[in-house]
Amino acid sequence: MGLFRKEKKLDQDSMKEGVGLITLTSPTSVIAEQFRTIRTNIQFSSIDQKLRSIVFTSSGPSQGKSTISANVAVTWADQGVNVLLVDADMRRPTIHQTFQVPNKKGLTSLLTEDEFDFNTTIQKTPVEHLFVLPCGVVPPNPSELLNTKKMDKLIVELTKHFDLVIFDAPPVISVTDAQILASKVDGTILVAPQGIADKRSVIKSKELLDVVHARILGTIMNRVKPENTGGYYGGYYGGYYGAEESKK
Numbered sequence: 001m002g003l004f005r006k007e008k009k010l011d012q013d014s015m016k017e018g019v020g021l022i023t024l025t026s027p028t029s030v031i032a033e034q035f036r037t038i039r040t041n042i043q044f045s046s047i048d049q050k051l052r053s054i055v056f057t058s059s060g061p062s063q064g065k066s067t068i069s070a071n072v073a074v075t076w077a078d079q080g081v082n083v084l085l086v087d088a089d090m091r092r093p094t095i096h097q098t099f100q101v102p103n104k105k106g107l108t109s110l111l112t113e114d115e116f117d118f119n120t121t122i123q124k125t126p127v128e129h130l131f132v133l134p135c136g137v138v139p140p141n142p143s144e145l146l147n148t149k150k151m152d153k154l155i156v157e158l159t160k161h162f163d164l165v166i167f168d169a170p171p172v173i174s175v176t177d178a179q180i181l182a183s184k185v186d187g188t189i190l191v192a193p194q195g196i197a198d199k200r201s202v203i204k205s206k207e208l209l210d211v212v213h214a215r216i217l218g219t220i221m222n223r224v225k226p227e228n229t230g231g232y233y234g235g236y237y238g239g240y241y242g243a244e245e246s247k248k
């Protein structure tokens with residue numbers, strides 16, 4: 001598992017090889033520390049209501065959703081919180097590759113089979129307290145599968161078993177999956193890479209999330225150039241902006 005792979009418009013590497021887990025391979029690095037900061041900021045963005053389920057999305061593809069959700073999940077588990085990371089990106093799944101777990105059964109099996117069988121679908125990871133639910137067989141109709149009462153039931157069941165359920169979702173503009181998920185979970189986080197996600201797309205994403213009454217917890221500015229961080233962090237993950245600040 002490398003750190004980051006070569007920049008391309010639509011990255012295929014994360015689908016083939018998974019994303020880099022720097023929080024696992026280099027937990028004392030500056031970048032791992034930035035992931036811990038993101039986790040803390042998300043925790044503080046919802047002090048009144050305990051977050052049990054959150055979804056990560058972005059306006060377009062290859063903007064860092066899977067990298068950020070997986071690394072933030074690791075930092076959460078490191079705190080002793082029982083975390084389940086769910087691959088709800090049925091269009092471009094990565095979690096089975098990132099954590100090297102089988103992908104024969106996963107979220108799609110839970111949504112299509114009569115009974116929820118967590119024993120054959122939820123997998124352990126090398127990180128204590130962190131479990132993953134891979135995507136499973138890619139279905140022809142992801143939005144229809146997610147937009148069901150069964151999905152509502154599944155979220156209720158998963159949050160009974162885990163302290164926090166994190167969903168990695170597709171981009172919000174191209175398909176409705178992320179909107180559907182955002183309408184069902186406690187909080188939504190929008191990933192926006194600096195210089196890649198254009199302002200109009202980010203505003204459009206927020207509008208689409210507002211339509212479904214998503215509770216937007218904040219925005220993560222990804223790929224922030226070192227010169228824009230005052231040189232302090234030396235790049236990569238710039239910052240986390242709470243919902244109020246994101247409106248500015």
Ligand SMILES: Nc1ncnc2c1ncn2[C@@H]1O[C@H](COP(=O)(O)OP(=O)(O)OP(=O)(O)O)[C@@H](O)[C@H]1O
Nearest residue numbers: 004005011014061062063064065066067092223236
């Ligand atoms: N801050 C960053 N700096 C450099 N590379 C990054 C950064 N964040 C993500 N990447 C790289 O960009 C690529 C896409 O990242 P990732 O797969 O996490 O995005 P995604 O939004 O989940 O994409 P998809 O739309 O395919 O699901 C990966 O190769 C990843 O390593």
Ligand SMILES: [Mg+2]
Nearest residue numbers: 065066089094
């Ligand atoms: Mg992804």
